[in-house]
Structure formats: structure tokens, C-alpha cells
Amino acid sequence: QVQLVQSGAEVKKSGASxxxxxxxxxxxxxxxxxxxxxxxxxxxxxxxxxISAYNGNTNYAQNLQGRVTMTRDTSTxxxxxxxxxxxxxxxxxxxxxxxxxxxxxxxFQYWGQGTLVTVSS
Amino acid sequence: xxxxxxxxxxxxxxxGDRVTIxxxxxxxxxxxxxxxxQIPGTxxxxxxxxxxALQSGVPSRFSGSGSGTDFTxxxxxxxxxxxxxxxxxxxxxxPRTFGRGTTVDVK
Numbered sequence: 146q147v148q149l150v151q152s153g154a155e156v157k158k159s160g161a162s163x164x165x166x167x168x169x170x171x172x173x174x175x176x177x178x179x180x181x182x183x184x185x186x187x188x189x190x191x192x193x194x195x196i197s198a199y200n201g202n203t204n205y206a207q208n209l210q211g212r213v214t215m216t217r218d219t220s221t222x223x224x225x226x227x228x229x230x231x232x233x234x235x236x237x238x239x240x241x242x243x244x245x246x247x248x249x250x251x252x253f254q255y256w257g258q259g260t261l262v263t264v265s266s
Numbered sequence: 267x268x269x270x271x272x273x274x275x276x277x278x279x280x281x282g283d284r285v286t287i288x289x290x291x292x293x294x295x296x297x298x299x300x301x302x303x304q305i306p307g308t309x310x311x312x313x314x315x316x317x318x319a320l321q322s323g324v325p326s327r328f329s330g331s332g333s334g335t336d337f338t339x340x341x342x343x344x345x346x347x348x349x350x351x352x353x354x355x356x357x358x359x360x361p362r363t364f365g366r367g368t369t370v371d372v373k
Contacts, residue, residue: 180362182310189353189364189365189366189367190302190310190353190355190364190367191364192361192362192363192364195360195362204360206361207361240309240310245312245315247315247316247319248316249298250297250298250300250315250316250357251298251357252300252312252315252316252355252357253300253302253310253312253355254312254315254321256309256310256311257309258309259309
């Protein structure tokens with residue numbers, strides 16, 4: 146079965162960086178893209194960006210351009226999301242999500258368990 | 267960016283009730299609309315994709331309809347496990363945007 150297992154919770158100081166990992170199993174890794182979605186405490190869902198597991202192409206949300214980098218390692222079937230220059234408003238649960246596609250419709254089919262990143266001053 | 271507006275933001279209902287949640291896109295998104303359910307403390311779960319297709323394993327009391335700008339998620343007979351927050355999301359273009367969510371709680 147498809148599984149996405151994320152790294153553990155992180156506590157970071159303002160201005161620091163965080164790198165969250167997402168290890169995939171149960172499917173052909175390079176066939177599907179991975180998105181990252183975050184959720185601040187008590188808030189809704191925010192799409193952060195996408196990476197192709199096939200060739201590493203990326204597409205980032207404009208408000209995070211320059212602060213976020215998504216990479217993948219096909220040998221370990223792992224995707225990484227690094228966020229730099231952290232501020233208090235980056236405190237959130239970060240989810241990796243494997244896409245599914247039917248026809249031209251793409252959807253977030255499988256979700257990791259989430260990684261809580263807490264930014265303190 | 268395409269804005270997704272959900273209504274209501276919250277509703278109170280009883281087991282057995284029929285529940286309807288609406289989602290409006292700021293421009294036409296054809297049928298590129300997905301619905302998710304989130305129980306507090308857990309990851310969201312895909313319910314409906316392409317506006318009306320039921321994800322495998324999701325009970326048939328959930329249904330979706332609509333196209334263009336106006337969409338609806340219906341729960342035909344609310345069950346205890348359905349008390350949760352529901353989000354719509356468009357995949358017509360990037361950035362993928364979500365509605366702000368509709369919380370269904372106990373009346």
C-alpha cells in the first residue's frame with residue numbers, strides 16, 4: 146500500500162532553516178509528483194509547491210519563492226522540503242502529498258502523517 | 267490566483283441529517299475540483315475528485331456535483347464519524363488553492 150512517512154517534529158529559532166523529509170513506498174516512485182501542503186494552528190490548508198519525482202522539476206507558491214527548495218533522492222525514494230529564514234508565521238504542520246491523476250484532473254491522493262515545525266523567537 | 271469560497275464556514279447537524287456544503291471558484295475551473303475531509307489531529311483525506319468521482323473506499327453517502335464555478339458536496343445521511351472539517355480545492359491551475367473549510371459539528 147502507498148505510504149508516505151515524514152520526519153519528526155522540529156523546533157527552530159526565528160531566522161533558521163528547517164528540512165523535512167518524506168519517504169515514499171508502495172508505488173513506482175518516479176511516476177507521481179509530490180506536493181507539500183502546510184497548515185498553521187487552527188487554520189486552513191496552504192499549498193506550498195510541487196516536485197516531479199521523475200526529473201526533479203519544481204513549481205513553488207509565489208509567496209514562498211526564494212525561501213523554499215524541494216528536492217528528491219530517487220535512490221532512497223525520499224523527497225525533501227527545506228524552508229529558510231523562518232518566522233513565527235511558518236509555525237505549522239507540514240504535509241507531503243502524493244498526487245493522483247484521472248484524465249486531466251490532479252488530486253492529492255495520499256498524505257503523509259504531517260510534521261510539526263515550531264518557530265520560536 | 268483562483269479564489270475558492272466555501273459556505274457555510276461552519277454548520278451544526280445531527281446524525282441522519284442531509285448536509286450540503288458549497289464551493290465557488292473565482293473563475294471557471296471546469297470540473298477540476300476536489301473535496302477533502304479532515305478530522306482534528308489527522309491528515310486530510312480525499313473524498314471526491316473531478317467534482318463528482320468518489321474516491322475508492324469512501325462511503326456512498328458522500329457525493330459531489332457541479333462544474334464551472336459552482337460546486338456542492340452532499341452527505342446524504344450524516345454519521346458520527348462525519349463530524350469533521352471539509353475543504354474544497356481546485357486543480358485547474360497553479361497555485362493549487364483550497365477553500366477555507368467548513369466545520370460540521372454536533373447540533
